[in-house]
Amino acid sequence: MTDLYQSQRAMRQMRRQAMQRGVVAILDVGSSKISCLVLRFDGIGRLSEDNSIGSLAGQSGFRVIGAATTRSRGVQFGEISAMQETERAIRTAVQAAQKMAEVRVDHVIACFSGALPRSYGLDATVELEGQEVTENEIARVLAACEVPEYGAGREVLHAQPVNFALDNRSGLEDPRGQMGQALSVDMHMLTVEAAAIQNLVRCVQRCDLELAGIASSAYVSGISALVEDEQELGAACIDMGGGTTSVSIFMKKHMIYADAVRMGGDHITSDISMGLGVPTATAERIKTMSGGVHATGADDRDMIDIGGETGDWERDRRTVSRAELIGIMRPRVEEILEEVRVRLDAAGFDHLPSQQIVLTGGSSQILGLDGLASRILGQQVRLGRPMRVHGLPQAVTGPGFASAVGMCLFAAHPQDEWWDFDAPVDRMAGGSMRRVVRWFKDNW
Amino acid sequence: MRALTSRMSRNRAAEGKADPAPSRLKYRIQRWMLTPGIRTGLRVGLPLGVILIAAGSYLASEARRDHLVALYNEARASFETRPEFMVNVMAIDGAGESVATDIREVTSLDLPLSSFDLDLPAIRDLIVGLDPVKTAAVRIRPGGILQVDVVEREPAIVWRSRDGLALLDETGAFVAELGQRSLHPELPLIAGRGADKRAAEALRLFAAARPLGDRLRGIVRIGERRWDVVLDRGQRIQLPVERPVAALERVIAVSEVKDLLERDVAVVDLRLPARLTVRMNAPAVEDWWRIRQLNESSY
Structure with missing residues (x-):
C-alpha cells in the first residue's frame, strides 16, 4: 500500500x-x-x-x-x-x-x-475522535477501507472517494468541518x-x-x-475505440464503475478484411466511407468497389454491395454492444435513477449505431462528442x-x-x- | 514468427516509404532546439561568439592594433581640421584697447585653430579672471570667428590704502592702479583698511552726503567697523556701526538748520546714535569760556 x-x-x-x-x-x-x-x-x-x-x-x-x-x-x-x-x-x-x-x-x-x-467498491466507517471531521479523520477513514485481494500482478490506477456519510446523512461531498459521531466513506477503486x-x-x-x-x-x-447533468444523475459512457470498448458509469459526478470489452473497431475492420478478402487498409477505408449497421433496400444496389491486389485492373475488379458490407459489420457491432450490456448489467446499471448511455470513441461514428445501440442497451442513447x-x-x-x-x-x-x-x-x-x-x- | 530484427529495413525497401517516426537523435535534437536556453544561445550567443572570436583574432597582433589606432586618429584629425570647423580670427567687443591687448595676451591662442581644440569655458574663465573685466561671453561665430563679448568694470570709487591709490568699481572689485588722485577728481575717495569690501555702503554714504558739496573730502573706514566722514578744515563726522546713512542724513539735517558744520567744530560724534556729541576746537572752547565769564560777571 x-x-x-x-x-x-x-x-x-x-x-x-x-x-x-x-x-x-x-x-x-x-x-x-x-x-x-x-x-x-x-x-x-x-x-x-x-x-x-x-x-x-x-x-x-x-x-x-x-x-x-x-x-x-x-x-x-x-x-x-x-x-x-x-x-x-x-x-x-x-x-x-x-x-x-x-x-x-x-x-x-x-x-x-x-x-x-x-472495479471494486470499498467502504469503511470510523468513530470520530473528536466532534469535528478533520483532514486527519478523512485520512483515517480512507485508510480503514478494507482493500480486497485484487491479485498479485495488478496495480491500483484510481482510488477515489465517491461518497462520504456522517452519522445518517449520506451523499456529502466534503464532510470536513462538519460535526458528527461516525464517518463512513464509499470508495471506488480501479485496478489494472x-x-x-x-x-x-x-x-x-x-x-x-x-x-x-x-x-x-x-x-x-x-x-x-458526459455533460454535467448526466454525470450528476447517472450515466454510462461507452468509449468505442480501436482495440477495446471501455465502459464507465458516472453518478453524482464520480465514476463508480469502469470496465472494458476487449473488442473494438479494429475487429470490425478485420472481419471485413477476412469476409471480403481485402487488405486491412481497404477494409478500413470502406468501413469508414460506406459502413453502417442498418441495411435498407437501396443498399442492395449500392455497389462498393473493393479493388483487387493482383494488378490486373481490367479484369480483376471486385465489387460488393453495401448490404453485404453491413451484413459483415452488424454482427460484430451487435456482439460488442451485447458484451457492453453484460458489463452494465453486472454493474447494476439498471438500478440507477437515470439510465443515459453516451456512445463516444472513434467507432461510434458508424452510421446508424445509435439506433442499434438503443435496441440493445436501452432507450436513452445518444452519441457524445468531447x-x-x-x-x-x-x-x-x-x-x-x-x-x-x-x-x-x-x-x-x-x-x-x-x-x-x-x-x-x-x-x-x-x-x-x-x-x-x-x-x-x-x-x- | 517473422524475424524481429531488420524488419524495418525490409519493410522500407518493400514499401519504398520512409518511417514517419523521427529517429531518437532527431527527436532529441528537436527537443534541444525547443529548449529556450539553447534557442537563445544559438540565436544570440553563437553569432556573438563568432564576432568576438573574429575580432579577437584580428586584434591579437600589435601591428594591426596600432594601425587601427592610427587610422582612427587620422580620420579624426582630418575631420576636425575641415575648414568648417576652423577658427581664424578672434573678435573682442566691448573692451578698450589696453584690455583687449590683455585678453589676447592672457588667452594666447595661436589661430587658426580647430574649434574642437578650443575649450570655451576655460577661455572665458581666463578672461573673467582679468581685473578690468566684469563679465565675458565667448562663442564661436559662423565664419570661423571667436567672438568675445566683454563688459568692463566701470571705476566708481578711488581707494587710498597703504599700497597707494586704486580704482574700484561699485561692488568694490579692483579695477586698476591709479597713479595720482588728479586723474580721476570726480570719483569719491575712500580710505582705510577693509573699505573696499563695503564699497556699496560707501557709495550710499556719498549719495547721502551730496548736500555737503565741496566740503566733503572723503570717508574713512575705521577699524573695519564703521565710517568717518572727513570734511575740510579737519572736521570729522563719526558715524555709528548700525545704519550709518540715516545718521549722516540726521547730521546734515541738523547742520542745515543750526549751521552746525559751519561752526568751529572738530568732531561730530554719532557713534552712540541716540546721543549726538560735538567736540569743539580749542580756541572755540576758550572763546566760549570767556563769553560765559563775561556774562556771569556782568550780573
Whole structure:
C-alpha cells in the first residue's frame, strides 16, 4: 500500500511541477491512434464574479497549443505489445505536437484503455475522535477501507472517494468541518494489470519524458463526453475505440464503475478484411466511407468497389454491395454492444435513477449505431462528442478524441484520490520527526 | 514468427516509404532546439561568439592594433581640421584697447585653430579672471570667428590704502592702479583698511552726503567697523556701526538748520546714535569760556 502511495504521490508532485512550468503534454495511447495534446496553463480557472460557473464551465484555465495524431503501432487491445514500435509512434506524436506548440514538453499525462480494468467498491466507517471531521479523520477513514485481494500482478490506477456519510446523512461531498459521531466513506477503486502500466511508464521514459499521471481512458472519456447533468444523475459512457470498448458509469459526478470489452473497431475492420478478402487498409477505408449497421433496400444496389491486389485492373475488379458490407459489420457491432450490456448489467446499471448511455470513441461514428445501440442497451442513447476546450483544433474535436480531451480536463481539475490525503498519523512509517511536527501543529 | 530484427529495413525497401517516426537523435535534437536556453544561445550567443572570436583574432597582433589606432586618429584629425570647423580670427567687443591687448595676451591662442581644440569655458574663465573685466561671453561665430563679448568694470570709487591709490568699481572689485588722485577728481575717495569690501555702503554714504558739496573730502573706514566722514578744515563726522546713512542724513539735517558744520567744530560724534556729541576746537572752547565769564560777571 505504501508503495502505491509513494509512486502516485511522486506522480502528483510531477504534475504540480508541470503546472508550475505551465506546459504539460497529454498522451492518449490507443490501439488505432496515438494522439498528443500540449496544454499551456495560464493559471487557475477563474470563476465569474457572482461565483457561478464561468465560461467553458470553468475550464478556461488552460489552452491547447499543440495537437498531433499518428497511427498507433505496437498497441493491441489498448496495451503495449511492441515497445519499440510504440515508442516510435509516441515520439512521432510528441514531436509533431511540440513543433506545433513551439515549446518543449517534459511532463506527460498518459491514458490507456486496456489492461483488464476491474472495479471494486470499498467502504469503511470510523468513530470520530473528536466532534469535528478533520483532514486527519478523512485520512483515517480512507485508510480503514478494507482493500480486497485484487491479485498479485495488478496495480491500483484510481482510488477515489465517491461518497462520504456522517452519522445518517449520506451523499456529502466534503464532510470536513462538519460535526458528527461516525464517518463512513464509499470508495471506488480501479485496478489494472501492473505490466501494462510498467510498459507504458518505460515507453514514456524512453522518449525522455516524465510521467506526471496515468488515467484510465474509460474515466477520462466519461469526463469529457458526459455533460454535467448526466454525470450528476447517472450515466454510462461507452468509449468505442480501436482495440477495446471501455465502459464507465458516472453518478453524482464520480465514476463508480469502469470496465472494458476487449473488442473494438479494429475487429470490425478485420472481419471485413477476412469476409471480403481485402487488405486491412481497404477494409478500413470502406468501413469508414460506406459502413453502417442498418441495411435498407437501396443498399442492395449500392455497389462498393473493393479493388483487387493482383494488378490486373481490367479484369480483376471486385465489387460488393453495401448490404453485404453491413451484413459483415452488424454482427460484430451487435456482439460488442451485447458484451457492453453484460458489463452494465453486472454493474447494476439498471438500478440507477437515470439510465443515459453516451456512445463516444472513434467507432461510434458508424452510421446508424445509435439506433442499434438503443435496441440493445436501452432507450436513452445518444452519441457524445468531447467537450470544447480552449484552443482545440477542429481536427481533434471528433468523438475519437474524447479521452484526449477528457484528460485535459483531468489534468486541470484532478479528482481527489486516496493518495491526495495524508496517510493517517499512526500508519506513517518511520516519519517520527514529521510526527513531532504534526503534534506541534495539531496542538498549537 | 517473422524475424524481429531488420524488419524495418525490409519493410522500407518493400514499401519504398520512409518511417514517419523521427529517429531518437532527431527527436532529441528537436527537443534541444525547443529548449529556450539553447534557442537563445544559438540565436544570440553563437553569432556573438563568432564576432568576438573574429575580432579577437584580428586584434591579437600589435601591428594591426596600432594601425587601427592610427587610422582612427587620422580620420579624426582630418575631420576636425575641415575648414568648417576652423577658427581664424578672434573678435573682442566691448573692451578698450589696453584690455583687449590683455585678453589676447592672457588667452594666447595661436589661430587658426580647430574649434574642437578650443575649450570655451576655460577661455572665458581666463578672461573673467582679468581685473578690468566684469563679465565675458565667448562663442564661436559662423565664419570661423571667436567672438568675445566683454563688459568692463566701470571705476566708481578711488581707494587710498597703504599700497597707494586704486580704482574700484561699485561692488568694490579692483579695477586698476591709479597713479595720482588728479586723474580721476570726480570719483569719491575712500580710505582705510577693509573699505573696499563695503564699497556699496560707501557709495550710499556719498549719495547721502551730496548736500555737503565741496566740503566733503572723503570717508574713512575705521577699524573695519564703521565710517568717518572727513570734511575740510579737519572736521570729522563719526558715524555709528548700525545704519550709518540715516545718521549722516540726521547730521546734515541738523547742520542745515543750526549751521552746525559751519561752526568751529572738530568732531561730530554719532557713534552712540541716540546721543549726538560735538567736540569743539580749542580756541572755540576758550572763546566760549570767556563769553560765559563775561556774562556771569556782568550780573
